[in-house]
Structures are given as C-alpha cells and as structure tokens.
C-alpha cells in the first residue's frame with residue numbers, strides 16, 4: 001500500500017478509532033503533576049512556553065484512573081482504556097490460588113494491545129521513552145524492534161540499550177547526557193532531552209514520553225525545587241513545539257502532602273487493624289504502590305486492597321472501616337470494580353481509600369521510612385485524580401465530556417484543530 005493510503009486511514013485499537021497523524025504527535029505524561037505546579041512556575045516567570053501554549057492551545061483538566069498510581073495510569077494512557085480492560089491495576093496483586101503476591105510489572109499481565117503497537121502495525125514510526133525501566137516492557141509490548149520503525153527505552157537503563165532490544169543504540173551519545181541517577185530530576189530531564197533528539201533524528205509519527213515523580217514526591221507546587229524542575233520541562237516543551245509536533249501533556253496522577261504538622265507521615269496501618277480483629281495475618285493487606293523503588297514514598301499511598309479469610313464478615317468490616325477518621329471510601333470488590341473500572345480478579349475483597357492528608361500502610365514495623373528525607377507527599381486516592389491536559393493546538397471537546405488522562409491520544413490525534421497541520 002502507498003504511504004498516502006496509510007496516512008488517510010484510521011487505526012482502531014481497544015474499540016477506539018484514532019486518526020493517523022499527519023504531523024509528528026507527542027503525548028507526555030508528567031508523573032505526579034498535580035494541578036498548580038505548572039501555574040506556579042508560570043507565575044514565577046519560569047515557564048514562558050507553557051504559559052504561551054496554555055493560552056493559544058488548550059488548557060484542560062482530566063481525571064486519572066483509580067488507584068491514582070503510576071503504572072495503572074501509564075498503561076491506561078498507552079492503551080486508551082481503564083484497568084478493567086488492560087488488567088494493570090497496580091504494581092502488585094495477590095494470586096489467591098498460588099498464595100503469592102505477584103508483581104504486575106511483567107508484560108504478560110497486560111491484557112490489551114497498546115496504541116503504539118497498533119500504529120506500528122499500521123506502518124507508523126513510533127517511539128516510547130520512560131524514566132524508569134519498570135514501565136518500559138509494559139509500554140513497549142508488541143513493538144517489533146526489528147522493523148526499524150520502533151524505539152523504546154528507559155533513562156534508567158540508557159547505558160544498556162541495543163538495536164535488537166530497544167530499536168536504537170548509543171543513546172547516551174544521541175541525547176548528549178550522562179546516565180542519570182534513578183532518584184534524580186535528571187532521570188526525567190533525560191526523557192525530554194531524548195524526545196527532542198528523537199523528534200529531530202527519527203521523526204516518529206507517534207511518540208510517548210513518561211517521566212518520574214521524584215521531584216513531586218519531595219517538593220510542593222511553587223517551591224524552589226519544583227519551580228526549577230518545571231523550568232527545565234518548559235525548555236523542552238518549547239523545543240518540541242518549535243519542532244512542529246502536536247504536543248499533549250497530561251499526568252498519571254496528582255500529589256498531596258500526607259504528613260502531620262510535625263512532618264511525620266500520617267498513616268493508618270491497616271494490617272495492624274485487621275490483625276487486631278481477625279488474628280495476625282488472617283487478612284492480607286496489599287498496597288499496590290509497593291515497587292522496587294520505594295525510597296521516595298516508603299510504599300505509603302492512599303489506596304489499599306484487602307484479601308479476607310474465608311467466612312469473614314465483610315459487611316461488618318466495611319462498616320467499621322467507614323467509621324475510621326481519615327478513610328473516605330471502603331467498598332466491596334464488586335462496587336469498587338464497577339466504580340473505578342478495575343479488574344475483579346486482581347482486586348481484593350475490600351478496597352480502602354484514605355483522605356487527602358492520609359496514607360494507608362500495612363504494619364508500622366513493615367514500612368522502612370528511613371529514605372523519606374522530606375515530609376511525605378504521595379498519591380493513590382480520589383484526591384489525586386485531577387490532572388492537567390495541555391495541548392499546543394486548540395482542541396474541540398464535546399460539551400459535558402469529562403476527559404480522562406487516558407484520552408490523551410484521542411485528544412492529540414482526533415480532537416486537535418486541523419488548521420495549519
């Protein structure tokens with residue numbers, strides 16, 4: 001088929017149609033970008049490009065998926081559907097039959113094709129750059145790296161990329177940066193710097209850039225650390241815009257202070273609570289935020305799911321949980337899966353969500369908080385669901401439509417103003 005027919009058609013994936021881009025189209029997930037960060041940087045005069053784009057393009061809000069954690073949202077964005085469809089509802093789930101807690105970072109747990117893979121199969125050039133390597137295999141699933149039209153790598157392992165595995169070699173030279181530390185602002189800067197180079201050198205039709213929330217976990221909107229991070233982002237946003245790309249920025253989740261006045265984390269320890277009522281270890285509390293990189297959040301977030309022993313009084317436990325100050329939602333699996341579009345087979349008997357200022361833990365003894373050098377900021381609940389949706393073109397959104405962050409490719413490919421493209 002000729003290039004012209006390829007470019008005229010739509011790509012359908014997971015029940016949604018997407019227009020094949022005529023202009024390189026870049027979707028960016030700024031990890032943990034609570035509304036307010038960008039606005040504060042603009043107010044400080046540090047983000048002139050974002051300021052301009054938000055006035056001349058589109059400055060919208062969207063809702064993340066719950067749990068408002070990194071992986072469920074990144075996978076929702078790359079597939080265009082919620083966790084009920086793609087299966088990735090956290091970093092961990094409990095395999096009841098095997099009696100094991102299982103990490104969901106492996107691509108075999110992903111139940112839906114990605115938008116990237118669908119476009120690649122339709123002849124597009126695609127690129128994915130993520131800060132942490134844990135997301136790379138999920139985001140890059142289904143891409144044939146031998147095609148010469150697919151690139152997928154992480155900043156974290158940028159020193160180990162190969163043509164065979166990542167579709168690109170010598171990334172450190174291409175990007176012109178040293179390998180960043182996994183806990184650093186540079187890990188995210190590397191993603192943007194790589195995006196600018198890839199846009200110039202490879203001209204991908206579709207690109208997805210995903211940063212890490214190291215800075216947002218430490219620093220509130222308007223703080224010096226946050227402002228300098230967003231000033232960095234602004235320079236790359238300017239470069240991507242200058243290169244002529246359609247650019248859509250959103251976030252996987254927001255971020256809130258979760259600590260007491262004295263700076264200590266404000267935790268409800270759920271495993272201790274269940275142990276007291278049902279006996280030690282009878283219930284199993286799973287915190288899906290838990291991952292190999294816990295230093296900046298101590299595995300403390302605002303979402304937990306609980307597996308109960310056989311015969312437990314679920315309704316009675318739910319009633320008691322709802323009376324705990326700081327718990328704003330306690331739902332049974334069926335209600336939680338319906339309300340939040342979660343996969344029932346990877347969700348516990350009970351789902352618990354804490355209030356804005358609180359986090360949920362297992363047992364006090366099981367959380368290593370020594371890595372928390374700043375008062376805890378975290379996410380996971382419904383209070384971190386609102387995120388930005390900023391586009392460097394005008395977009396037409398149907399009146400009354402509540403945008404989700406996983407609509408970002410729909411927005412960038414289908415809803416942008418075609419004038420001048």
Ligand SMILES: [Zn+2]
Pocket residue numbers: 031032069070071213252253
């Ligand atoms: Zn995140």
